[in-house]
Structures are given as C-alpha cells and as structure tokens.
Amino acid sequence: WQQHEVELHQMAVLSSTTTDGHEVLLKTNIQTSSEVEAAKACGASGIGLFRSEFLFMESLENPSEERQFEVYKQVIEAMAPKPVTIRTIDIGGDKVVSGLGIDEKNPILGWRAVRFCLSRKDIFTVQLRALLRASVYGKLQIMFPMISGVEELNAVLHLLEHVKGECRNEHIPFDPDIKVGTMIEVPSAALCADILAKKVDFFSIGTNDLIQYTIAVDRGNEKIAYLYQPFHPGVLRSIKMIVQMAHENNIPVSLCGEMASDPFCSVLLAGMGLDELSMGSQSLLQVRKILRSVSYKEAKALAEHVLDMDSYLTITTYIREWMHDRFDHFTTI
Amino acid sequence: WQQHEVELHQMAVLSSTTTDGHEVLLKTNIQTSSEVEAAKACGASGIGLFRSEFLFMESLENPSEERQFEVYKQVIEAMAPKPVTIRTIDIGGDKVVSGLGIDEKNPILGWRAVRFCLSRKDIFTVQLRALLRASVYGKLQIMFPMISGVEELNAVLHLLEHVKGECRNEHIPFDPDIKVGTMIEVPSAALCADILAKKVDFFSIGTNDLIQYTIAVDRGNEKIAYLYQPFHPGVLRSIKMIVQMAHENNIPVSLCGEMASDPFCSVLLAGMGLDELSMGSQSLLQVRKILRSVSYKEAKALAEHVLDMDSYLTITTYIREWMHDRFDHFTTI
C-alpha cells in the first residue's frame, strides 16, 4: 500500500499523456481558496472549475465586490501562470440559497444559475467586476452555467462587455485577453453546440446536469435514481456531438461532472476526444495513472466501439470488462 | 363570421392534403369517451392520443379490468375502422394522483408514466389485459409514455408479450396485429430514436415534455416560463432527427403536443415531415384549412430555411411573417 502511495506521489510531477503521446489536461474542481494547495500538490494543470456560488451561500447580497475580488485574486495568483476557470454564480436547483424567497415545484427545471443572474443583474454585475479586477493577477477564465441557447449567451456576453466598458471608464485594469466559456449541461445547448461554439473560447460539459436533463431524471429521487445512467447511449452521443462541434470550431472541451473523476470513465472520455477533465484533487493522480498506461489509439477504439452499442447495460458491462482486463487490481489503482 | 363557420364545416369531409398532394393525417387527442363524437364530426383520421390516465385520477386501484375494457371498447368501436391510439397510464409529473403517497422534489423529473407502471406491474398488467381484450372491436394502437431508453422499452414490450401469452392461455381473443408505439418526449429517447425505431411500429413526439426537458424548463414556473420555446433550434433539430430516424426505419411519426394544434406551427411541422398531427378537435379544421392551402414543397422549404437559423427569436419572427404573408387575416383562419 505504501509503495502504491509513493508511486502515486511520483505521478504529481508527470504529465497526463498516453503511451502514444496524447495529452489530456487534468484540472481540479474547488469551492474554496483553501483547496488550491491540494490542486498544486497533485500537479493539476489548472483549476477547471471554481464554484463561486459557495461564496454566496450565506447571503446573496454579500459578499461585497471587494471581498469577492480578494478571494478570486488569491486563487488566481496562487495558481498562476496556470489557468483558473471561475464559474459564475450557479445557485438554485439543488443548491438552495437562503433568502432567495422562492418555492419552486421543480427547482432543477427552475430559476437557477444564469437564469437567476440575468434577472438579478445587480448581483451578477458585482461578480463580473470583481472577476475582471482579479484577472490581472494570473490567468482567469470566466464560465457561465446553465446556458440553454444563444439568446442567453448573447445576454451574458453583452453584460460582460458592458462591465468591461465601465472598468475602462474607471481606469480599472483587467486582462484584455480573458477567455470566456460556457458550460454545456442543458440538452438544447448540446444540440446547438455548433452555434454556441462560435461565441466562446471553450466549453465545459457538466455531466451531472446533462445526464439529469437528457434522461429526465432527478438523481436525488430514490424511486428512479437507477435511471441516472452516465453510460446511456443518449448521453454518450450527446457528449460526442458536443466534442465534435467544439473541435470543428477550434475550441477545447473540458468535462467537469462526476464522470471526470471516475476511473471507470477515464479511458472512454479520453477516447471521445475530451481535451480536459476536471475533478476533485483526490482523484487526479489515479486518473493520470490510468491515462499514462493506455494508448490514445486504443482509447479511441474503445469509444468508437461502445458508441455503436444500443443500451447502457451493454456499454457498462463492456467498459467494466475492458478496464478489468487492463487494470488487474482495479480497486487499488 | 357565419360564412367562415360554414366553410370550416365543409372541411370536415375533406382530407388534409397540400396543394401538391401530400397528406398529413390529422387526429384528435381525447381523455374521455364522450369526446369521440366531436372527433368524428370534424373528420379526424383517428384518435391520436387517448389519455387513459384520466380513468385513474380518482383511484389507482380502480377502475377494474372490466370497467377499463368497457371504456376502451366504446372508443375503439365508435371510431372503427379508424385507428385509436391509447396511451398507457401517464401519471406523475404535473398529473398528481391522490393516494400515490409520494412527495417528490422534482416531480417532472420523477416517478411518472412508464416508470410508475414498471414498478407497479399489478396495475399496469390489468390495463394491458383490458387493452388487449378491447382490441378486437376495431383498430387499437398501444403507446407507452416517457420511454427514456431501450431497456425500458424492452421491459414494457416483454410485459405486453407476457400478458398476450396469458390471454392466449385463457382463450381471450385479441388483435394479433396490434400496433405498438412509443412516445418520444425524453431527450435521451430522441437521441436514440434509431435504436427505439427498430422495436416499435410508430413514434409520437410529445413536444410539451420534450421542450421542457430539452431546455430544462418547468413551463409552470412563472419565473422562467419564457424559456419554454417551441421554436428553439435545439427543439426543432431534435424533432427533425426523430423524424429522420423514424423514416429511415420505415415507421411513421406523429406529434401530439400543443404544437400540433397551434396553426402557427402547422406548415412548419408538415414541412419537417411529420406524418400525423394529433390535437384537440376544436383545432383540427383550422389546421386542415391551412395545410390545404400550401404546397408541401413550400412547407419543406420553410422548414429547411428555419432549421438553418440559430435563435428562437429569429425563427419565431420569420415564421410569423411567413404565415402573415400567406394568411392575410390570420386570426380568423
């Protein structure tokens, strides 16, 4: 066991490159600045998802622009020159914020994330200002959650330009090349990925929500949680389509749902062409170890093979056997 | 106005055929047997959707097999030889049934329709038996709601075969050529339409739910109901994909959501290749009149044109103008 730990530790300074030289960037998901050290310790290629909403869980009117600026700056500075992707406020759904004063019958299909932000521009604008101010301390990327179509994306991009204009007027410096991306987690966004790709610098697939919406299943509902199937052919086809449309438009695609941290998915996701996977630090070295022991060629063949299958059961069984054949003691990887 | 009524009345004996000879079958949606007369009066090509769940709204344990058989028989007999598509119990979601004893956080993403039926086979089996018994009195088609993947479809088809076997053993006659179809209203089903098409005789697209899931929006939620967009390019692409996969597998596709009864959608839906539209009787003659006044060629050109557009606003504006140009006094059609 100790030897295993040592071996994993050595992984921290290596790249996540397959045996035939294809690199998949592995980044980490964080929700507080205190997690940055762990991300650096495992040799993450950046922060792929900083869940900014955790700053807002106590009160939506707070934190102030100043307080937000400090937190964002701290993370960006600590990771520099590696990139930090900060997701704008993603509340609602299962992330209830006190004082929001809404009681929805179907919160997961409700007033959440960018839908909330676009109707509370007072709060959203303060966040965008704090982000822009912090952008000069390293490499910030801004990401919008729950975008469902091009009108919503246009609206947030327009607001961002407006806030940039304000900053210019007030001589507040910000990174003029700041990259902007959108999460793809609503099926309509996946179906229109080609349209959205022309407007942003990167995609990040949020599989947790994408799976819930695609299969119409609240995974928190015990009665039907069995339908939450990451390997459903509809989900895999959707991911494939997103990757294809992104690459046709020359932008990279990350994946930041739980699938990214599940070693069972690593080879498949690499084979499907994901450029980055973002996960909790505790999973990163395991995923890196797996990716370093397979070839991109066999990963692509695996992806192609299961994408031809018609049921999640067949796909799941096949991937389990595939992984078992290659990773003898899978549980200890 | 009176002349308009007379004109519409004359439509009842005509077919829903475009000026260049392409017929779209118009059927009606009903929820009680008393609505059959209105369906016949407007010259419907059949019942496209009989919402059987209304029989169960008072109690799930009732009605008995006998009572169900009587209701199904009555509708099937009255419409014969025209087909009657009966949808199996579609409760849950926004259709709450007393005594179900569940309290879900997101009922629309919950234990509903075929998910409910597969876990309450006692109730489901009784319905299937009643349907089979009634099938000899005309032309019954059975349709399953909320199918999300091939495992679920296999499970209901398997159960239906089992009940058929029981009937055979008990010498209960049923139509051996009974057609079986599935609703396509879950995005994963749309994405796997080619797989599902190989297992059934027809599709019916339930746009109300398909739109809700595709855009991740509860249309009953005032805060975000504006996102419920039938002309979202993601929704139209999804419908197009379903139609294409159905036709590649030689099965017809109906559409039974509210879009079917909205005159603004009629030409577009015909142009997208829908074989049937099913709607409330009160809309049928208006839709027929519209379809009889356009050519399939121009309908297809319209569909092709808007499917190239990138936002629901652009598409909606374009269709509104297109319809206005052709139907001068649109409101009186």
Ligand SMILES: [Mg+2]
């Ligand atoms: Mg999400």
Ligand SMILES: [Mg+2]
């Ligand atoms: Mg439905």
